Every structure is written in C-alpha cells, then in structure tokens.
Amino acid sequence: MDAAEDLETLGEKLYTLIYPKHKETAGKLTGMLLELPGPVLSQMLQDKTTLTAAVEKALRALQLAQEPGRVTCKDEDDVSVSSDSLGEQLFELVDVYNTGHSQKITGMLLEQHKDAVLKLLSDPKLLEEQVNFALNTLKEQNMEETDFSDTSDADDSERLGEKIFSLVEELRPLHANDITGMLLEMEPAALHQLLTDPTMLEAAVHKAQAALDSQNRTLSS
Structure with missing residues (x-):
C-alpha cells in the first residue's frame, strides 16, 4: 500500500506542476510520466529542467498517438x-x-x-x-x-564442450575425447568461432590430432 500511496502523492505533485501550462492534457501527461521509475519522478519534482524535458517528450508522444x-x-x-x-x-x-x-x-x-x-x-x-x-x-x-560466477562459467564450458565434442566425434571418433579436451584449452571466443566455421574446426581438429599422434609416438618410443 505504501508504494501505491507514494505513487498517488507523486502523481498529485506532478499534476500540480504540469497543470498551469497544459490544462487540457495534464491528466494524460501525468499518467504517462508516472510510468517512469521512482527515482526519475523524484528528480523531476526537484529539477524543473528534467520535468520540462520529460513533459515535452510525453507531449510529442501524445501528439503522435493522436495523429x-x-x-x-x-x-x-x-x-x-x-x-x-x-x-x-x-x-x-x-x-x-x-x-x-x-x-x-x-x-x-x-x-x-x-x-x-x-x-x-x-x-x-x-x-x-x-x-x-x-x-x-x-x-x-x-x-x-x-555474471562471471564459477557456476555460470562452468555451465558455459560444459555446454561448449558438449557442442565441440559432437562435432569432433564426426571427424575423429576414435580420439574425440582427447581432441575435445585439447580444443577446450582455447579461448571461449575462438571456440565459438569453431562452432560456426567448419573449415576452422577441421583445421583445429587436424592440428590437435597431429599433436596427439606426436605425443603418442614419444610415449611409445
């Protein structure tokens, strides 16, 4: 109820200020201005320039709506x-x-x-x-x-990982997990680009596969 009463009080004060110059449309103009956020309304009551500018905008809007x-x-x-x-x-x-x-x-x-x-x-x-x-x-x-919270970052990474994995799996089904893990070390912006550019994705997958092959050869030797 307090909020409603505050709005009513604001409305009465605004109407009193608007009425002298805009007798015929004071009611409508006040109603339009009351749709604005509370802090803006309070500022209007304290600052005539802000009020005048807002009333002029509302007047133009009213004229457009009536034409x-x-x-x-x-x-x-x-x-x-x-x-x-x-x-x-x-x-x-x-x-x-x-x-x-x-x-x-x-x-x-x-x-x-x-x-x-x-x-x-x-x-x-x-x-x-x-x-x-x-x-x-x-x-x-x-x-x-x-929102840089851990949960949102984790969710984003998980979603990205799933999307990348499904694409990598089509190209390199045997090493999809390893390659996806390597690709996920890239910047998020680059990963998003991989999702929209098949050529870039294929090149990145090829590069990761080569690195993986090299790593495997080193381990087996």
Whole structure:
C-alpha cells in the first residue's frame, strides 16, 4: 500500500506542476510520466529542467498517438510510411520512458513486422508492455555478460564442450575425447568461432590430432 500511496502523492505533485501550462492534457501527461521509475519522478519534482524535458517528450508522444493519419494511413500510400519515419516516431515514444536504452529498445521493436510497429504507435498500453519486455531482455543480457560466477562459467564450458565434442566425434571418433579436451584449452571466443566455421574446426581438429599422434609416438618410443 505504501508504494501505491507514494505513487498517488507523486502523481498529485506532478499534476500540480504540469497543470498551469497544459490544462487540457495534464491528466494524460501525468499518467504517462508516472510510468517512469521512482527515482526519475523524484528528480523531476526537484529539477524543473528534467520535468520540462520529460513533459515535452510525453507531449510529442501524445501528439503522435493522436495523429493516426501520419501512421496508419496505409490505403493512401504505404510507401510513404518509411522505415526511417517509423523509427523516428517510435523512438520519440520509447524515449518518454527514460530507460537509458531508447536507441536499443527502438531497434529491437523495429525488428517486428511493419503492421506490428504501426500498432505500437497507436496503442500506448501495448507499447508500454513491449518497452518493459525489451528492457528486461536487455537487463538479462547484461547480467549474463557481467555474471562471471564459477557456476555460470562452468555451465558455459560444459555446454561448449558438449557442442565441440559432437562435432569432433564426426571427424575423429576414435580420439574425440582427447581432441575435445585439447580444443577446450582455447579461448571461449575462438571456440565459438569453431562452432560456426567448419573449415576452422577441421583445421583445429587436424592440428590437435597431429599433436596427439606426436605425443603418442614419444610415449611409445
């Protein structure tokens, strides 16, 4: 309940600040800004420049959403709704959320079919859901990239080992275990490259087999 009450209090304070300049749209603008993270809202209340910038972004987003002719007029000239135009309009809307990843999130959303992007431009609720989903995806990716714990490293190595082994087994079934062990001493980036480049994999396997043969000859002599 405290969080809800805090949000309500923030909303009232924001509305009071927004209303003098934007009487007709103060309610909608306040609602849009309340979707932003708490710390950002607190900053807006303390810093008029931040608030003004956020209100201007929200206003532009509101205007774009209320101009379906610019976005959804497919019958007149579908070509006129270019990818660049869609991208610019979508960026304006995404940027309202102050995620710090507006460019990346816009790029992710633009990977969808044009009809789906057009729907995002005219449906604020759907856009909000997709922005949050994209933001969570980015956070997960960042966590994966920065998570250097032993367990994640062990899991990654195990998965890599399994993939490499299955490929090596096709080329050198008799020494697949030994060769895979030798290849796994390489850098992870190089191993990933082996998985996508059969020629490079074959060369690495051949080199490992030669080293193995040489080692065996030394032991038997």
